[in-house]
Amino acid sequence: MKKERDILNNIYILRAEKRWTQKYIAEQINVTRQTVHSLESNKYNPSLKLAFEIALLFNKKIEEIFTYENKGDS
Amino acid sequence: MKKERDILNNIYILRAEKRWTQKYIAEQINVTRQTVHSLESNKYNPSLKLAFEIALLFNKKIEEIFTYENKGDS
DNA sequence: TAAAAATGCAATAAATATATTACATATGCA
DNA sequence: TGCATATGTAATATATTTATTGCATTTTTA
Numbered sequence: 001m002k003k004e005r006d007i008l009n010n011i012y013i014l015r016a017e018k019r020w021t022q023k024y025i026a027e028q029i030n031v032t033r034q035t036v037h038s039l040e041s042n043k044y045n046p047s048l049k050l051a052f053e054i055a056l057l058f059n060k061k062i063e064e065i066f067t068y069e070n071k072g073d074s
Numbered sequence: 075m076k077k078e079r080d081i082l083n084n085i086y087i088l089r090a091e092k093r094w095t096q097k098y099i100a101e102q103i104n105v106t107r108q109t110v111h112s113l114e115s116n117k118y119n120p121s122l123k124l125a126f127e128i129a130l131l132f133n134k135k136i137e138e139i140f141t142y143e144n145k146g147d148s
Numbered sequence: 149t150a151a152a153a154a155t156g157c158a159a160t161a162a163a164t165a166t167a168t169t170a171c172a173t174a175t176g177c178a
Numbered sequence: 179t180g181c182a183t184a185t186g187t188a189a190t191a192t193a194t195t196t197a198t199t200g201c202a203t204t205t206t207t208a
Contacts (some may be wrong), residue, residue, distance in 0.1 A: 005126075007126070021153085022155070023155095031197085032197055035196055037157085046121070046196090047121055047195070047196085049119045051122045052079075052140075061135070105167085107184095107185090108169095109167080112165085120165075
C-alpha cells in the first residue's frame with residue numbers, strides 16, 4: 001500500500017487572527033472568493049503558485065501554513 | 075502593473091548531486107518522467123502536492139528547492 | 149431590527165497540470 | 179563501435195484546479 005497523504009492548511013485560523021475576509025484575501029492574491037473558500041475547506045491540492053501567494057500574504061513559510069501528512073493522522 | 079512572478083527550482087542541480095535519473099525520481103514520487111522533465115525545465119507551476127513530494131524526496135524544505143521570484147530577476 | 153456584508157455551497161465553464169505514447173538525439177559503457 | 183540507457187521534445191488525452199455565476203444562510207453593523 002502506497003502512502004497517501006493529505007494537504008491541510010490553517011488558513012482559516014490565520015485569517016481569523018488577522019480578521020480578514022475571504023473576499024479580501026481573494027483580492028490580494030488575485031483569485032476568486034470561491035478559491036479561497038475551497039482552500040480553507042481543505043479538500044484539495046492547490047497550485048504551488050497559490051501556496052506561495054498565500055505564504056507571502058501571511059508572511060510565513062509555506063510549511064508553516066500547509067502540511068502534508070499521512071491520511072488519517074489528524 | 076501587477077507583479078508577475080516565476081516559479082523556479084533547482085531540481086536539476088539536486089538531481090545531479092545525487093546522480094539520480096529523471097526516471098528514478100519519477101518512480102519515487104509516482105509521476106511520469108515527462109512530469110519530472112517539465113518540472114526541471116522550470117516553466118510551469120506544479121501542484122503543491124508535487125512540490126511536497128519532491129521536497130520529501132530530497133529531504134529539504136519546499137522553499138529550499140522552489141523559489142518564487144519577480145519575473146526578470148535572475 | 150433591518151440592511152449590508154460575509155460565508156457556504158453547487159453547477160458549469162475555462163484553464164492548465166499531468167499522463168500517455170512515440171521518436172530523435174545524446175551519453176555512457178561493454 | 180555498438181548497445182543500453184538517459185534525455186529533450188512534441189502531440190494528444192485526461193484529470194484537476196480555478197473562474198464564473200447565482201442563491202441561501204449566517205453574521206455584522208448602522
